[in-house]
Amino acid sequence: MTVSTFLSSTLVLGLLEAAPLVLAAVGFTLIFCLNGFINVAYSENITLGAYFAVIFNSILGWNFYLSIIPAALLSGVISVLTYLLLFRPAFKRGVGKTELIILSVGLSYFIRYGSKLLFGNDLYNFNFSSTSYLSFFGIGITTVQLACIGLVVIISLGIYLFIYKTNYGERMRALADNEELAMISGIDPIKVSILIWFIAGTAGGLAGLFYGAFSFVSSSLGWNLILIIIMVTIVGGIGSVRGALIASACVGIITSAVTLLSKPLYGEIVLLIIFIGILKLRKVRV
Amino acid sequence: MEQLFSGYMIYSLSFLLIFIALATILHLQFSIGGIVNFGIVGFWGLGMYAFALLNLKLNIPFVPAVLLASALTGIVSMALGRIILNLDDQAVLVGTLAFATIIEYLATTEKWLTNGVMGFGTIKFPFDLGANTLFVYFLVVLVFLILLMFYVSKIKTSPYGRLLLSIKDNEILSQSLGKPTFRHKIIFFTVTCSLIGFFGAMTAPLYNYIFPRMIGPGITFTIWIALMLGGRKKLLGGFIGILATIGLFDYVIETVVPIPTQYAEMVPNVKFALYGLTLMLVLMFRPLGILGDKKREVKG
Amino acid sequence: MREKVLHLRNVIKRFGGRTVVDIKDITFGTHGIEGLIGPNGAGKTTLIGLISRKVSMDQGQILYYQDKNEMDISKKSLDELSRMGLVRTNQIIQDFESLSIRDSLLLSLANSKHEKFYNIFNEKELRKNTEKEIEKYLDYFNFEDPDGHALSAGEKKLLDIIRCMVLKPKFLLMDEPTAGLPHDQTDKVIELMKKKTKEEGMAILIVEHDLDLIWTVSENVYFMSEGEILIKGTPDEIRKNKTVINKYMGESEC
Numbered sequence: 072m073t074v075s076t077f078l079s080s081t082l083v084l085g086l087l088e089a090a091p092l093v094l095a096a097v098g099f100t101l102i103f104c105l106n107g108f109i110n111v112a113y114s115e116n117i118t119l120g121a122y123f124a125v126i127f128n129s130i131l132g133w134n135f136y137l138s139i140i141p142a143a144l145l146s147g148v149i150s151v152l153t154y155l156l157l158f159r160p161a162f163k164r165g166v167g168k169t170e171l172i173i174l175s176v177g178l179s180y181f182i183r184y185g186s187k188l189l190f191g192n193d194l195y196n197f198n199f200s201s202t203s204y205l206s207f208f209g210i211g212i213t214t215v216q217l218a219c220i221g222l223v224v225i226i227s228l229g230i231y232l233f234i235y236k237t238n239y240g241e242r243m244r245a246l247a248d249n250e251e252l253a254m255i256s257g258i259d260p261i262k263v264s265i266l267i268w269f270i271a272g273t274a275g276g277l278a279g280l281f282y283g284a285f286s287f288v289s290s291s292l293g294w295n296l297i298l299i300i301i302m303v304t305i306v307g308g309i310g311s312v313r314g315a316l317i318a319s320a321c322v323g324i325i326t327s328a329v330t331l332l333s334k335p336l337y338g339e340i341v342l343l344i345i346f347i348g349i350l351k352l353r354k355v356r357v
Numbered sequence: 358m359e360q361l362f363s364g365y366m367i368y369s370l371s372f373l374l375i376f377i378a379l380a381t382i383l384h385l386q387f388s389i390g391g392i393v394n395f396g397i398v399g400f401w402g403l404g405m406y407a408f409a410l411l412n413l414k415l416n417i418p419f420v421p422a423v424l425l426a427s428a429l430t431g432i433v434s435m436a437l438g439r440i441i442l443n444l445d446d447q448a449v450l451v452g453t454l455a456f457a458t459i460i461e462y463l464a465t466t467e468k469w470l471t472n473g474v475m476g477f478g479t480i481k482f483p484f485d486l487g488a489n490t491l492f493v494y495f496l497v498v499l500v501f502l503i504l505l506m507f508y509v510s511k512i513k514t515s516p517y518g519r520l521l522l523s524i525k526d527n528e529i530l531s532q533s534l535g536k537p538t539f540r541h542k543i544i545f546f547t548v549t550c551s552l553i554g555f556f557g558a559m560t561a562p563l564y565n566y567i568f569p570r571m572i573g574p575g576i577t578f579t580i581w582i583a584l585m586l587g588g589r590k591k592l593l594g595g596f597i598g599i600l601a602t603i604g605l606f607d608y609v610i611e612t613v614v615p616i617p618t619q620y621a622e623m624v625p626n627v628k629f630a631l632y633g634l635t636l637m638l639v640l641m642f643r644p645l646g647i648l649g650d651k652k653r654e655v656k657g
Numbered sequence: 658m659r660e661k662v663l664h665l666r667n668v669i670k671r672f673g674g675r676t677v678v679d680i681k682d683i684t685f686g687t688h689g690i691e692g693l694i695g696p697n698g699a700g701k702t703t704l705i706g707l708i709s710r711k712v713s714m715d716q717g718q719i720l721y722y723q724d725k726n727e728m729d730i731s732k733k734s735l736d737e738l739s740r741m742g743l744v745r746t747n748q749i750i751q752d753f754e755s756l757s758i759r760d761s762l763l764l765s766l767a768n769s770k771h772e773k774f775y776n777i778f779n780e781k782e783l784r785k786n787t788e789k790e791i792e793k794y795l796d797y798f799n800f801e802d803p804d805g806h807a808l809s810a811g812e813k814k815l816l817d818i819i820r821c822m823v824l825k826p827k828f829l830l831m832d833e834p835t836a837g838l839p840h841d842q843t844d845k846v847i848e849l850m851k852k853k854t855k856e857e858g859m860a861i862l863i864v865e866h867d868l869d870l871i872w873t874v875s876e877n878v879y880f881m882s883e884g885e886i887l888i889k890g891t892p893d894e895i896r897k898n899k900t901v902i903n904k905y906m907g908e909s910e911c
Contacts, residue, residue: 109447157637166640169393169446173585174640176578180633184626192622298458301451336462343455343462350448351440508777515780516771519756519764526753533709533747534765534820535739541772548774 081328087216089323090223091281095296096303096315097230098274103304105246105267106162108171112153113275113300115182117293120146120276121283122186125195135197135284136218142280143273150272151265153178159264179294187290195288219281226277227316230270243267299339302346364491369608371495371563376603378502378556379576380584380595385509386549388589389518391525392442392542393450397580399457400550402572404430404557406464406471409480409567414470419483423558430554431547438546443539457577464569476568480561498559505552510592521545575629579603582636588648597647602632661722662686662828662860663708663743668717670703677703679884680717686828689854690861692871692892695881696905701864702748704881705830709745710735723827742827746834748864752813758803762791765820794819798845810837818846822853829853831863835870847874872896880905 095117102110123145127138161174199215234240246253246263253260279292299322307318325345326338379397386392408426411417417425441452464471471477482490512518523531524538532538561567579602580595587598606628610616616624639646661684670678678700685691695701706712708719714731721730723741730738738744753761766787771779795803798815807813814837821829831850835843851874853859865871871878871892878895880888882904888895895901 109451157641161641164641166644169450170640170644172447172450173581174637176581177633177636177640180578180582180629181637182633184628184630184633187626188623188630298451298454302455305448305451334466336466340459340462340466343459347437347440347452347455350444350452511777515777516763516767516783517774517777519760520767520772522755523753523764526755527751529735530747530751530753531764532735533739533745534824535736535768536772537734537736537769545774 081324083212084327085324086320087212087220087285087323088327089320090220091278091285092296092299092303092319092323093227093316094223094274094281095278095300096307096319097227098271098278099300100304100307100315101234101267101271101274105243105264106158108168108175109301110158110175111172111297112175112178112182113271114293114297115179115186116146116150116153116272116275117279117282117296118183118288118290119149119186119293120279121288121292122190122195122279123276124197124280124283125190125288128197129195132198135199135215139222139277139280143276146276146279147269147273150268150275154264154268183290183294190290192290195283197284197288199284215284219284222277223281226274230274231313231316233270239266299342302342306346306349366608366612367491367495368563369612371491371498372560373599373604373608374495374498374502375556375560375563376580376583377596377599378498378505379553380580380587380599381502381505381509381592382549382552382556383580383584384589384592384595385512386546387584388594389509389512389525390521390542390545390549391446392546392549393446394453394550395450395577395581396453396455396457397553398572398574398576399453399460400430400434400553401557401560401576402457402460402464403433404551404554405561405564405567405572406460407554408558409477409561410470412480412561413477423555426558427551427555430557431551434550434554435543435547438543438550442542442546454574454577457572457574461569461572461574464572471569474569476566478566480565480567482562494562501556501559506592506596513592579632582632584646586635586639586646588646590645591648594646594648601647602635659687659689659858659860664718664720664722665708666718666720668707668719669715670700670707670712671715677884678707680704680886683879683886683889685862686722686860688860688876690850690863690874690876692875692878693862693864693881694866694868694871694878694895694905699881700884701881702832705745705832705862705864709743709830710738721828739824739826742825743830744821744824744826744828745830746818746821746832748832748836750810750813750837751817752807754806757805758800758807758812758816759791759795761807761816761820762794762823763787765823766790790823794823797849798842811839811842814838815842815846822849825857826859829859829861831861833865833867834863835865835867843870850874 095113098116099110099113102113120142123142124135124138127133127141128135131138157174157178158171161171166174232240234243242253242258242263243266245256246258246260246267250260253263275293278296279288282292282296303318303322304315306322307314307316322342325342329338329341379401383394383397386394404426407429408422411422411425412419437452437456441449444452465473467473482494484490484493486493512521520531520536520541523534523536524542528538564571580599583598583602584595585598586601587596588594591597606624611624643649663685665680665683665685667682668678668680669676693701693704703712707714710730710733717731719730721728721741721743728741730741730743733741753764756764763783767783771783798819800812807816814834818831818834835846838846847870850861854861863871863875875892878890878892879886880895880898880901882900887900887904888898890898
């Protein structure tokens with residue numbers, strides 16, 4: 072492999088890998104930024120997004136692109152439900168930060184193995200009406216992958232603009248920065264929180280769906296990603312959507328570079344070591 | 358009744374003892390030392406793999422191999438501790454979780470050493486007493502568990518325990534009273550993690566054959582769930598919690614309740630879903646677990 | 658006059674381009690109890706933060722004298738300082754939520770020899786050795802339930818002071834020690850401070866807004882304004898000083 076093909080394939084594969092990760096990291100960051108805890112159960116939001124798409128696409132036979140819409144909306148609804156039924160009551164009871172994480176582990180187990188009871192141990196694939204291969208710098212990319220990346224770009228851009236440029240996004244950020252201040256200036260914290268959890272859930276569901284489209288859907292889809300997502304959020308700067316965007320692209324590229332150079336899993340190991348190092352170097356107060 | 362104490366059951370009970378030991382060490386680390394260790398399985402797995410490699414590949418006898426494996430786990434945890442222990446709880450949590458994942462992946466990738474996903478064996482018991490071998494080994498593990506419990510119960514009413522509690526509650530205040538808290542935390546983490554490594558090494562002969570899937574994050578979470586359920590602030594919290602989770606499912610239900618074969622593969626899923634549900638209920642309605650008081654502590 | 662305990666030379670601290678503390682040359686500890694006063698924003702809290710290593714210095718030298726030895730403490734950590742005898746009580750209430758009042762004092766009195774992971778059988782010995790000392794304080798301050806937790810803000814504040822006192826520091830920084838204490842306890846604390854400085858050679862530096870307290874207990878007072886220590890002298894000298902009256906007393910009477 073020449074240097075240039077190595078570089079181009081790393082870049083293309085890395086960005087391909089990073090595309091859904093961007094969505095998941097942005098969604099995760101939103102919740103982290105608003106409520107200040109690591110929501111491990113976000114992993115199940117990702118998995119459920121993929122499962123919802125499986126229901127519409129593989130089981131009901133809808134067109135893949137069409138089934139994205141209800142799957143994304145349902146993921147958002149699930150996310151809001153977990154907020155209203157579990158996390159909000161927990162905040163009110165004064166559950167501590169560490170306990171909240173353990174609570175989210177409990178929810179994650181409940182959803183993951185509960186959904187396994189419904190969907191079994193099977194692996195699901197999506198039905199795409201037509202797939203053809205394109206070549207980019209010597210790397211084969213399917214039209215589905217291309218479409219997914221396009222959608223990821225559009226959706227992340229949408230969320231980005233929504234958060235940084237619109238009136239409603241401003242309210243969200245005000246609330247995340249200071250709840251009391253937000254209350255005084257007439258912002259309803261419940262409404263805004265629901266909206267944030269909805270957007271985060273939608274983003275997570277879409278991420279899961281695209282991951283599923285790149286390979287297959289299984290009950291541990293989200294679970295396998297959550298550590299990387301937590302890392303991306305922390306490395307990218309807590310609560311910064313921009314940081315999460317950049318960090319997830321880097322993560323994708325590093326993983327694919329190491330994976331191309333050596334064996335699979337080494338990419339992840341290298342990432343985890345870098346991550347622990349960054350924790351220390353930046354003295355990140357998570 | 359006879360069936361409960363058959364060879365298979367002694368085997369299951371030995372595992373139960375090991376997990377009770379891990380939950381008790383977690384109680385020590387989390388509820389006394391304030392360290393949020395989400396990488397228990399990493400230290401346990403490291404101890405287990407290190408022991409098995411020393412014992413099988415280098416032919417080091419059982420006892421020195423166990424001690425070396427525990428010491429190695431201690432050294433690795435000291436290095437990790439130096440990096441993460443002066444960061445806050447959430448950073449310690451993700452740091453240890455990342456560490457455990459690294460150990461699991463390394464056990465998979467380093468095929469030359471560990472034979473990758475296929476795993477390796479056969480790890481023998483340190484003695485051969487014929488039909489009684491397993492039972493005597495069970496007793497040995499039991500003795501170590503009792504020693505551990507005794508140690509933890511003693512720590513609670515010792516100057517050392519008071520120091521650990523002070524670091525957990527208010528590290529800066531503890532420093533201002535002249536306590537070198539970071540050094541204490543590193544030593545404490547090293548010692549307790551090498552204990553986890555010790556019990557990991559002791560697990561190896563029970564498994565006989567070890568492979569990376571055994572050291573997945575599920576074990577860490579099960580132990581956390583058990584401790585929270587049993588009562589994280591109590592010495593017997595881990596014991597009660599493990600009985601109510603692993604004990605109930607892997608021992609009582611699997612042997613006593615006749616489950617039709619077509620549903621057998623559902624059992625683990627039901628089990629973990631129920632673990633998750635229980636954990637949520639405990640944290641919401643009885644935060645200090647079965648043995649704890651009902652009320653959540655009011656802080657400040 | 659006693660030997661100096663602390664010597665600050667050209668100590669400067671800036672926050673975002675603004676100089677908050679700028680001390681040319683000052684010594685502390687030459688009198689038993691000394692007071693530090695000044696208007697809000699004068700840099701008092703930052704100054705004691707600098708001495709107790711809670712705030713990092715931009716420039717300068719803080720020297721600490723122990724048995725005629727001179728030590729630069731700008732590189733020392735909080736716990737090292739405490740073991741060297743430089744201790745500070747807290748302005749904001751601090752406590753250990755899992756420790757009872759007695760436990761807190763036992764913690765304070767235990768040293769690194771007691772606190773080893775392999776030494777778990779020395780509780781009795783520690784209790785026996787410290788019983789007298791602890792009972793003395795518990796009786797003096799009349800705690801309702803010494804084996805329970807400090808409940809009120811006043812009790813916590815008092816416990817904070819006693820925890821520091823039992824360390825037998827050489828130099829004790831007290832940041833608003835009597836704010837929030839009931840009157841009778843305030844008097845007891847003052848008496849204790851006087852006793853410690855006379856009998857055990859402890860040096861105390863108090864930062865207070867309650868000027869009456871400063872005038873009654875201090876032998877020497879430093880007046881700080883805009884980051885600099887402008888004047889030092891006996892309480893009477895400071896009270897009558899024009900600069901102090903203009904910059905501070907007028908303001909506090911408004």
